[in-house]
Amino acid sequence: MNSIKMKNNKKLCVVGAGKWGSNHIKTLDSMGALGGIVEKNVTSSKKIKDLYPLSKVFNNLSEAIGQDFDGYVVATPPSTHFEVAKTIINSRKPVLVEKPLALNYESAFELNELAKRKKVLLMVGHILLFHSGFNKMKEIIDSGKIGDVQYIYSNRLNLGTFRDDENVFWSFAPHDISLFNYFFGKEPSKLTSRGLDILQKGIHDTTITTLEYNNKKMGHIFVSWLHPFKEHRFVIVGSNGMLHFEDSLENKPLKFYDKKAEFVDSVFKPSSGDVTSIKYPKTEPLKNELQYFISNLDKNKVKIANGDSAVNVIKILEQATKSLKKNSES
Numbered sequence: 001m002n003s004i005k006m007k008n009n010k011k012l013c014v015v016g017a018g019k020w021g022s023n024h025i026k027t028l029d030s031m032g033a034l035g036g037i038v039e040k041n042v043t044s045s046k047k048i049k050d051l052y053p054l055s056k057v058f059n060n061l062s063e064a065i066g067q068d069f070d071g072y073v074v075a076t077p078p079s080t081h082f083e084v085a086k087t088i089i090n091s092r093k094p095v096l097v098e099k100p101l102a103l104n105y106e107s108a109f110e111l112n113e114l115a116k117r118k119k120v121l122l123m124v125g126h127i128l129l130f131h132s133g134f135n136k137m138k139e140i141i142d143s144g145k146i147g148d149v150q151y152i153y154s155n156r157l158n159l160g161t162f163r164d165d166e167n168v169f170w171s172f173a174p175h176d177i178s179l180f181n182y183f184f185g186k187e188p189s190k191l192t193s194r195g196l197d198i199l200q201k202g203i204h205d206t207t208i209t210t211l212e213y214n215n216k217k218m219g220h221i222f223v224s225w226l227h228p229f230k231e232h233r234f235v236i237v238g239s240n241g242m243l244h245f246e247d248s249l250e251n252k253p254l255k256f257y258d259k260k261a262e263f264v265d266s267v268f269k270p271s272s273g274d275v276t277s278i279k280y281p282k283t284e285p286l287k288n289e290l291q292y293f294i295s296n297l298d299k300n301k302v303k304i305a306n307g308d309s310a311v312n313v314i315k316i317l318e319q320a321t322k323s324l325k326k327n328s329e330s
Contacts, residue, residue: 009032009033010033010070010071010294010297011033011034011035011036011069011070012028012033012034012035012036012069012070012071012072012073012290012294013035013036013037013038013056013064013067013069013071013072013073014028014034014036014037014038014072014073014075015038015061015064015072015073015074015075015076015084015088016038016039016074016075016076016077017037017038017039017041017044017045017048017075018075018076018077020075020098021039021073021075021076023286024073024075024286024290025037025048025052027284027286027287027290028073028290029052029055030287031287031290031291033290033294034052034054034055035055035056035067035069035070036055036056036057036058036064036067036069037052037055037056037057037058038057038058038059038060038061038063038064039057039058039059040059040060042059045057045058045059061084061087061088065087065088065091065093069093070093070094070294070297071093071094071095071096071121071293071294071297072088072093072094072095072096073095073096073098073290073293074088074095074096074097074098075098078098078100078102078103078166079103079165081097081098081100081101081102081103082102082103082107082110082111085097085101085102085111085122086110086111086114089111089114089115089118089120089122090114090118092118092119092120093120094120094121094122094123094293094297095115095120095121095122095123096123096124096125096289096290096293097111097122097123097124097125097310098124098125099124099125099126099127099174099175099178099310099313100124100170100174100310100313100314100317101124101307101310101311101313101314102314104314104318105311105314105315105318108310108311108314109311111307112307112308112310112311115307116300116307119300120300121293121296121297121299121300121301121302122301122306122307122310123292123293123296123302123305123306123307124305124306124307124309124310124313125289125305126174126175126178126305126309126310126313127175127285127286127289128175128178128179128285129178129179129182129289129304129305130285130286130288130289130292130304130305131247131285131288132280132281132282132283132285132288133245133247133252133254133280134179134182134234134245135280136254136278136280137183137234137236137243137245137254138182138183140243140256140278141183141236141238141243144240145238145240145241145256146236146238146239146240146241146242146243146256147238147239147240147241147260148238148239149183149184149217149236149237149238150216150217150218150237150238150239151217151218151219151236151237152179152180152183152184152219152234152235152236152237153219153220153221153222153234153235154176154179154180154219154220154221154222154232154233154234154235155222155223155231155232155233155234156172156173156175156176156221156222156223156231156232157222157223157224157227157229157230157231157232158224158225158227158229158230158231159225159226159227159228159229159230160225161225162199162200162205162225163203164200164203166203167195167197167203167204167205167207167321167324168195168204168205168206168207168223168224168225169193169195169204169207169209169221169223169317169320169321169324170317170321171223171225172223172225173207173209173221173223173317173320174313174317176221176223176234177221177313177316177317178305178309178313179234180211180219180221181309181312181313182304183236184213184217184219186213186214187312187315187316188211188212188213188219188316189212189213189214190211190212191209191210191211191212191316191319191320191323192209192210192323192327193207193208193209193210193320193321193323193324193327194207194208194209194323194324194327195207195208195324195327195328197328198226199226204324204328205224205225205226206223206224206225206226206227207221207222207223207224207320207324208220208221208222209221209222209223209320209323211316230248231248232246232247232248233245233246233247233248234246234247238260239260240260241256241257241258241259241260242256242257242259242260243255243256243257243278244257252282253277254277254278254280255275255276255277255278256275256276256278257273257275258272258273258274258275258276259271259272259273289305292304292305
């Protein structure tokens with residue numbers, strides 16, 4: 001998916017000016033699409049007014065809802081996503097909610113169904129679906145170059161940031177779950193998750209989750225915030241070749257491995273060819289995501305990062321959490 005150029009001068013309002021909200025604000029401002037900002041902290045809102053004098057700044061959502069913005073971006077703490085997004089959807093305005101859509105399946109499902117009833121665009125910020133490296137991998141898969149996708153694995157590892165309100169799977173894995181569903185084109189039929197809660201009882205620091213799909217397809221997600229170095233490795237194994245992407249390295253290399261198993265003399269033997277570096281455009285994922293949202297403001301649903309896919313991610317997160325608890329007790 002290539003970066004989409006905006007055709008209209010749309011204006012969005014960002015709700016929440018914290019760390020990630022600030023990224024949205026800065027990016028929208030650079031795109032000429034920042035119309036308003038909601039920040040309840042008075043000290044922070046004063047600083048925002050100085051930084052973005054051309055944008056309207058509000059201390060509460062109710063004031064902003066009454067304005068004529070073309071859409072809203074929700075970047076408040078996850079615990080507030082449900083109520084904030086519900087208010088915006090009920091006002092019949094398009095909304096992009098940062099991940100996770102909600103903290104449980106029931107709330108995520110309710111928001112998605114409400115958006116459908118109100119015929120309002122609901123999109124969720126699974127930003128790696130807009131990363132040009134992963135988009136290039138999807139392009140290669142769709143071309144048939146690596147054959148049938150058989151196995152995917154992801155390592156998302158680092159030291160910190162430790163959280164006391166969610167485990168490492170909820171913190172790190174939503175990105176990978178959305179990518180697995182994107183590449184496989186379906187939900188897993190079964191999953192098993194195991195891990196360790198070393199620092200805080202009941203909050204897992206390290207997990208390994210195996211996801212099984214129909215037709216003998218499988219993947220695993222290894223996440224940890226107790227790791228000596230940062231690693232974001234993503235590998236796709238196909239019947240005719242393999243792809244390897246390193247998002248944590250400076251140049252973010254993407255490589256094609258001409259490797260596969262061949263049936264020779266009644267036995268399978270490894271076939272190893274060249275390793276090729278794949279070029280792809282180095283664009284900003286957040287800008288791609290926001291451009292995609294803006295380009296679809298007049299639609300009820302988008303193909304990528306829509307409400308249905310976000311609800312499926314929450315469903316898988318809850319299934320993995322249940323599996324973690326079960327396996328920890330056994």
